[in-house]
Amino acid sequence: MATATLPRPTATGPKLPEIRQTQLFIGGQWVPSQSGKTFETINPATEEVIASVAEGDAVDVDLAAKAARKAFESGPWSTMDARDRGRLMNKLADLIEEEGDELAALESLDNGKPIRDAKAADLPLTIDALRYYAGYADKIHGQTIPVRGNYFCYTRKEPVGVVGQIIPWNFPMLMVAWKWGPALAAGCTIVMKPAEQTPLTCLRMARLAQKAGIPDGVINVVPGYGPTAGAAVVKHPGIDKIAFTGEGLTAQIIMREAAPTLKRITFELGGKSPNIIYADSDLDAAAAGAHFGLYFNQGQCCCAGSRVYVEEKIHDKFIEKVAAMNKTRKLGNQLDPATEQGPQVDKAQYDKIMKYIGIGKEQGATMVSGGSRYGDKGFFVQPTLFDGVKDDMAIAREEIFGPVMSVLTFKDTDDIVARANNTSFGLAAAVWTKDVGKAHYLAKKIKAGTVWINCYDVFDAAAPFGGFKMSGMGRELGEEGLRAYTETKTVTVAMG
Ligand code: NAI
Ligand code: MG
Numbered sequence: 001m002a003t004a005t006l007p008r009p010t011a012t013g014p015k016l017p018e019i020r021q022t023q024l025f026i027g028g029q030w031v032p033s034q035s036g037k038t039f040e041t042i043n044p045a046t047e048e049v050i051a052s053v054a055e056g057d058a059v060d061v062d063l064a065a066k067a068a069r070k071a072f073e074s075g076p077w078s079t080m081d082a083r084d085r086g087r088l089m090n091k092l093a094d095l096i097e098e099e100g101d102e103l104a105a106l107e108s109l110d111n112g113k114p115i116r117d118a119k120a121a122d123l124p125l126t127i128d129a130l131r132y133y134a135g136y137a138d139k140i141h142g143q144t145i146p147v148r149g150n151y152f153c154y155t156r157k158e159p160v161g162v163v164g165q166i167i168p169w170n171f172p173m174l175m176v177a178w179k180w181g182p183a184l185a186a187g188c189t190i191v192m193k194p195a196e197q198t199p200l201t202c203l204r205m206a207r208l209a210q211k212a213g214i215p216d217g218v219i220n221v222v223p224g225y226g227p228t229a230g231a232a233v234v235k236h237p238g239i240d241k242i243a244f245t246g247e248g249l250t251a252q253i254i255m256r257e258a259a260p261t262l263k264r265i266t267f268e269l270g271g272k273s274p275n276i277i278y279a280d281s282d283l284d285a286a287a288a289g290a291h292f293g294l295y296f297n298q299g300q301c302c303c304a305g306s307r308v309y310v311e312e313k314i315h316d317k318f319i320e321k322v323a324a325m326n327k328t329r330k331l332g333n334q335l336d337p338a339t340e341q342g343p344q345v346d347k348a349q350y351d352k353i354m355k356y357i358g359i360g361k362e363q364g365a366t367m368v369s370g371g372s373r374y375g376d377k378g379f380f381v382q383p384t385l386f387d388g389v390k391d392d393m394a395i396a397r398e399e400i401f402g403p404v405m406s407v408l409t410f411k412d413t414d415d416i417v418a419r420a421n422n423t424s425f426g427l428a429a430a431v432w433t434k435d436v437g438k439a440h441y442l443a444k445k446i447k448a449g450t451v452w453i454n455c456y457d458v459f460d461a462a463a464p465f466g467g468f469k470m471s472g473m474g475r476e477l478g479e480e481g482l483r484a485y486t487e488t489k490t491v492t493v494a495m496g
Helices: 060-071 084-099 100-111 115-139 172-186 201-211 226-235 248-258 285-301 313-327 345-364 413-421 437-446
Strands: 024-026 029-031 038-043 048-054 149-159 162-166 188-195 218-220 241-243 262-270 274-277 307-311 366-369 384-387 406-408 428-432 450-453 486-494
Touching: 024 060, 024 100, 024 201, 024 366, 038 100, 038 486, 048 201, 060 162, 060 218, 060 226, 060 428, 084 115, 084 172, 084 201, 100 115, 100 172, 100 201, 115 172, 162 172, 162 226, 172 188, 172 201, 172 241, 188 226, 201 218, 226 450, 248 262, 262 313, 274 285, 274 413, 285 313, 285 345, 285 406, 307 313, 307 413, 313 384, 313 406, 313 486, 345 366, 345 406, 406 413, 437 486
Parallel strands: 162 188, 162 241, 188 218, 241 262, 274 307, 274 428, 307 406, 384 406, 428 450
Antiparallel strands: 024 029, 024 218, 038 048, 149 486, 366 384
16 A cells, blocks of 8 residues: 555546535625635645635624524524424425535545545434434423422523534534534524634535525624634623534633633543454454444544454454455545545644654554555555554554554453543443443443444434543533533412
């Protein structure tokens, strides 16, 4: 896999999607930024500019927050029947499905992910999340409470208000659906700041929301950079809640900057998820699952199974299997349907991964495969496999967010529980074994928001997702995902 010339999108190559939306979307209008500034979004396979996008800043965020406030307080959104909100959300999901091929291609182009993954994973999960929450819109209700005395007491579940949503670049379209879904179902209005690396599908989805009939001002999108546009969303006094997905260090800044206005916050952050493979597992399935759980999406997954613990006696066979899969993995132009691995999203991520590969070698891990750049253009990293990794090495402790697997070995269950939990993260984990008792014991003992047993990366809009410890606050998806978007109001009525 050493060097290869990359196939580039050409007139005869895969069809490039049309770029239609590059402006800010505020109060139902497509507008340039107040400053007139733009930024470029690039194709990470060719390093060529795809489009210039309006660069929002504090003044634009302010306009967006005001449009969202108006739509929340007085617009048709607050007076619309909940069931009709759900109908509009389903309509949006239908439009996304109709334009699925184009959206998947746009996502692939902007992010670098293989078109086959965008079609098989991102797109259907996006549609599913919107439909799932559309069904919730008219099923969000309070309780009647038997209080002491002659009083009638009930609760109302009200929308939290205007929500600021700041999303990353690894699953741009899916993150839009995970954020808009519960917010719209609950009756909130939105100011969204997509990641500067990948603004295009979010803008396209805003256009589809407009086409679906979601009223002006309900969804506002302000592309731009984190410390400017993102920070303005966090500080804005007219925004009631922040939902953020991204890096832990950014979350710490957000927590501090959200303090003066005491915003509600939910975080979905990174991880260093242990993937534990016992000798009594189906080794072919476990190796394939571990491979998918780490290399999927170029390793750019918050829940990537990046600490692979293999029981000593099957270690050699496991390494052999993963190395063989790496050897045949097809890297290349992300828009080519045969491509299995595309480029990393940008130079910063590429550099970070190469830095960790260097540290892995320096600290004495054995490089079995990969370790270098692929090709001579674009941000491609070969699928890399480190064996002989020790718990205290940086590549076993820190989030790399790239196609770098660290393999460690373990002796028995007692040994593995403590080591799996010896991390400040707690997003996900997996266990591969045919022993049901052992599987459930580990599911109980491991401190992580999601535990997969004999599978990896199985997502469903109905199943809550989020982190223990420094991997997050609150949960997304499922009924729990709605909670962050509602306030509970208690009403007490004297009777008689
Ligand atoms: P990031 O956390 O800086 O960016 C995520 C989003 O937050 C983007 O929209 C960005 O513009 C915004 N942002 C950045 N600084 C902000 C600020 N001060 N105030 C408000 N918003 C701000 O993540 P980045 O720099 O793209 O990636 C760095 C590392 O973070 C990755 O290598 C990976 O380890 C981790 N990461 C984790 C993700 C996850 O899904 N949990 C997603 C993306 C990155
Ligand atoms: Mg950052």
